[in-house]
Amino acid sequence: MTIKNSRDARLAEAVALREAGEHEQARQLLVALADQFPADAAVAYQTAWVHDVLGLETEAVPFYERALAGDGLSEQERRGARLGYASTLRGLGRYPEAVEAFRGGLAEFPDDNALRTFSAMALYNVGEHHEAMRTLLEVLAATSADPAVLRYRPAIEHYARDLDAVEQAE
Template sequence: MNADHEWDAALAEAVLLREQGKPEQARERLLALAEKHPDSVEVAYQTAWVHDVLGLEADAVPFYERALSAPGLTEEDRHGVFLGLGSTYRILGRYEEALRTLRRGLAEFPDDAALQAFLAMALYNTGDGREAVASLLRVLAATSADSRVQQYRRAIEHYAGDLDAVEQ
């Protein structure tokens, strides 16, 4: 078995352990892989993810940051890093970093409802309730399958742009 294949197999096994509800075992393996492969953005992302699963958000941050430091992630994983890091910064009270990260994610994935929802939470945390509500209204209008929301979609989108508008 060559080194690349061994590395891929070890990473796949660690991810499988996390998916099977064995995050502690996954964490041990991922930390060992991260030490052996410090430049691997994929290992960094998976290591960050397992730390988040275990509620070790502060420990996840450097791995998320490493995952964004170089190219190499799939589009789906890159999206996951923006979401994971942005939400982790938010839960740690690092609101400005959360806003920056989530906005970077939205620059790459502009129609992503999950990124928009987490951005709304961070906006709320920074005291920008107006923009947070507007963002959530736009997400609701764009993603809801509720027939009544869709019936009033244009109005919801319109008022999201100006929540303080009153007709005279």
């Protein structure tokens, strides 16, 4: 078995373990893989993810950074790494860094509503309440299937653009 095939099989095993709820076993296998393949973005991403699942956010950060610095992630993995990294920074109280990480993710994936929603939380944390509210209103208006929200969609979109708008009495 070649090193590449060995890496692929071990990575698949680790992902299967994580998906089966065997998080600590997956973590041990992924940490060993990350040591063996330090420049492998997919291994770094899976290693970050399992650390997050275990509540080991601080340990997840450098693996997210390695994943995002490398090549080889699928678009879905890259989106996940962007969201995971920025959300982890936010969860650690590193709000300004989280805002910047979300901005980087949104520059790459501007229509990703999960990134936009979590970004709004980080914006709130740094006191950018207007921008946070605008973002959430835009996501709500664009994605809600609730009939009551749909009925008021034009008004929601209007206030998303200018939350401080005041209608002038005639």
